[in-house]
Amino acid sequence: MRKVTxxxxxxxxxxEAEGRTLLVEFLREGLGLTGTHVGCDTSQCGACVVHVDGRAVKSCSIFALEAEGAEVRTIEGMANEDGSLSPIQKAFQDHHGLQCGFCTPGMVMSAAALLAETPKPTEAEVRHHLEGNLCRCTGYHNIVKAIMAASGQEMQVAAE
Amino acid sequence: MYAFELERPETVAAAVELLKGDDEAMPLGGGQTLIPTLKARLAQPSVLVSLGAIGELRGVRLDEAGHLCIGAGETHAGVARQAAAHYPALAALAGQIGDPAVRNRGTLGGSLANNDPSACYPAAVLGSGAVVVTNTREIAADEFFQGMFTTDLEEGEIITEVRFPIPQAASYRKFAQPASRFALTGVFVARFADAVRVAVTGASEDGVFRWEEAEAALARDFSPEALAGVSVPADGMIGDLHGTPEYRAHLVGVMAARAVAAAR
Incomplete structure (x- = not known):
């Protein structure tokens, strides 16, 4: 065990963390921040995406000790200070960008990373950016719609 | 995962020292392959020596010879950003690996040391005729790759930098396996003043290889049409649930022609 800050x-x-403690385990079990989800644990689904020093990473594929000294942001850190939803979260709510909600923390964190670099993405860019985030409810259309709305670009969708 | 210690040295020398003292120690790059491998209990290191805190493994620069020198610890996303102005085809390749979160962790050196037969970077390194620099020596790309998951690296040797000659025109075209985003077949084509190099990944049971027949044809006429008369045999190509050897052999020609057409 080693101390990590x-x-x-x-x-x-x-x-304290073991060498093999994953960042997601440290967040969920060590700090009680269970908003970050473990979907597949094989680094494919993206439910565990958090930001480490401003960049989206899969927290199931980085050890806690590797985040020593880093700035980590999780879904719990996304809301505004008064507890109201951030624009991306609000857009997910408004556009029904979730069904069961399990993938949503990772979707929101990935969306935030995209919009930080590309404030006005095209629909194709949004879909491409979400390549590493799987929604088993297949709710992609409304997820994309929500992210477009969060970027200030309302979009037409085939099915309402 | 089995238990192990994790060390985070801040210099290459300290990392080499940690690896030297222990036969069961392993270096850890970005971990996007090694961590899933550890979870599957397919590896049991005593110590993982993380290379992530080593500043000297970072950076993208041009040397006096005009080669683009990339620190082995640079992430795929870092290469996609920083190499774009110097070597667009290489930056584009880096920007297509895996998905955005994987690109923020996975590193150039880690990908090369692993030499996955379907990885993208080996095609760029072999196709560019790059030099792989380690803590002890310089290895030409033609000697570095020695078959599936096999390289010329010695135990405890760490890749520190890769030096890419910049071609006049180049392109990488990959036919992505839709689930993994690894290359079902990918072809990197580079045209230099005196030669053309063509490197193929994802297709062969021997890992990345140079397609010399196509190189000769393209040296005479750098156009997609020049590849009409050449083909690779299906013998020795990978056959799995994603594609037969014949399918992959066919894709090699298709992706090579697309790469030539797109080369800038």
């Missing part, structure tokens, strides 16, 4: 959602945290 990082900043999670703006707060400095320190805790």
């Amino acid at each position: 990082m900043t999670v959602n703006g707060k400095s945290v320190s805790a």
Whole structure:
């Protein structure tokens, strides 16, 4: 066991971690931040996406000790300070961008990373960016619609 | 996962020292292949030596000879961003690996050391005639890749940098396996003043290879039509549930022609 210190959602945290402790285990079991989900644990589904130093990563595929000194942001850090939803979260709610909701934390974190780099993506860019985020309910149309709306671009969809 | 210690040295020298003292120690790049492998208990290291905190493994620069030198610890996303102005075909290849989150962790050096037969980077390194630099020596791409998951690297040797000659025109075209995004077949074509190089990944049971017949045809006439008369035999191509050897052999020609047509 070794002590690891990082900043999670703006707060400095320190805790013990084994070499093999994944960042997602550290967040969920160590810090009780269970908003980050483990979907596949084989680095394919993207439900565990968090931001490490501003970049989207799969927290099931990075060890906690590798995040020493890093700025980590999870879904719990996405809402506004007063607890109201951030624009991306609000857009997911408004456009029904979730069905069972299991993939949603990863979808929101991936969307936030995309919009930080590309504030006005095309629909094709949004779909391409979500290549590593799987929705088993196949709710992609409304997820894409929500992300487009969050970027200030309302879009027509084939089926309402 | 089996238990192991994780070390985060800050210099290549310290990493080499940690690996030297322990036969069961393994280097850890971005972990996008190794961590899933550990989860499947297909590897049991005593110590993982993370290379992620080593600053000297980062950076993209041009050397005096005009080669694009990329630190082995650069992520795919980092290469896609920083190489774009110098070597667009290489940057485009890096930007197509895996998915965005994988590209933010996976590294150039990690991909090359693993030499997955369907990985994209080996095609760029072999197709460019790049030099793989390690903590002890420089290895030409033609010697570096030695078959599926096999390279010229010694135990404990760490890739520090890759030096890419910049071609006059180049392109990579991959036919992505839709689930994994690995190359079902990918072809990198590079035209230099004195030669053309064609490297194929994803297709052969021996891993990445140079398609010399196509190189000769393209040296005479750098056009997709020049490839009309050449083909690779299906013998020795990978056959699996995603495609037969014959299908992959056919794709090699198709992707090569597309790469030539797109080469800039």
